[in-house]
Amino acid sequence: MRKSIFLLFLAFLGFVGWAAQASAQSGEVAIGRSTVEPAVNDADGSEVFLLTPDKVPFPSNANAMHATAPMFIPMYPDFSSINPATLNCQPHNCDHLNVLPFAAAGYTNGGAACTSYGLPANKCSLVIGHDHLVGIAPTGDFNVAWHVTLVVFTPKGIADNKANSRVLTLADIATLTANGEAFLADTPITFNCSRVASAVYYKGTPLSF
Numbered sequence: 001m002r003k004s005i006f007l008l009f010l011a012f013l014g015f016v017g018w019a020a021q022a023s024a025q026s027g028e029v030a031i032g033r034s035t036v037e038p039a040v041n042d043a044d045g046s047e048v049f050l051l052t053p054d055k056v057p058f059p060s061n062a063n064a065m066h067a068t069a070p071m072f073i074p075m076y077p078d079f080s081s082i083n084p085a086t087l088n089c090q091p092h093n094c095d096h097l098n099v100l101p102f103a104a105a106g107y108t109n110g111g112a113a114c115t116s117y118g119l120p121a122n123k124c125s126l127v128i129g130h131d132h133l134v135g136i137a138p139t140g141d142f143n144v145a146w147h148v149t150l151v152v153f154t155p156k157g158i159a160d161n162k163a164n165s166r167v168l169t170l171a172d173i174a175t176l177t178a179n180g181e182a183f184l185a186d187t188p189i190t191f192n193c194s195r196v197a198s199a200v201y202y203k204g205t206p207l208s209f
Helices: 002-022 111-117 155-159 170-178 198-203
Strands: 029-031 032-042 047-053 068-077 125-130 146-152 184-194 195-196
Touching: 029 198, 032 198, 047 184, 068 170, 068 184, 111 155, 146 170, 170 184
Parallel strands: 068 146
Antiparallel strands: 029 032, 032 047, 047 195, 068 125, 146 184
């Protein structure tokens, strides 16, 4: 009897693990005159969804000092062992940051392919995808306008296999940067999006690029 209960418990744990993995969504979807994409609550690593209207001003007109919140975007190199289907965005299913927009030590250099993204040859690095880490109220710094900062792995971080695990919280970022395994790269990008329910994402039409 105890053995049966134990085996049932193991089966339940396996189902929970599968369900958690299956719940990860990747890529933008179109719904109405907006797009929706998955993101990560940077306090606890849980999945959330963000909606951006098609005609929203870009860059955002928000006051940079008082009306923006940070969005951290870990950029995973193309040789990372992470299952790309678990990442918020991959190069073929999102219309942004399909490469790291500069040559980074330890990453595969994009070479002539950089010109496809409007960058000079050899001035980009190849990635398998990225995540969007945002603060969600009441535990995080939330706003409608988001200022983008990239999280880039260093050669030390790559050698330590840190690029083979998803970065899901602010605590993860702090540890990586403190250990010299990643650095933060500021960008001029600030854009508007708002949190929506998962049901909105599931009703959308998947996009490809």
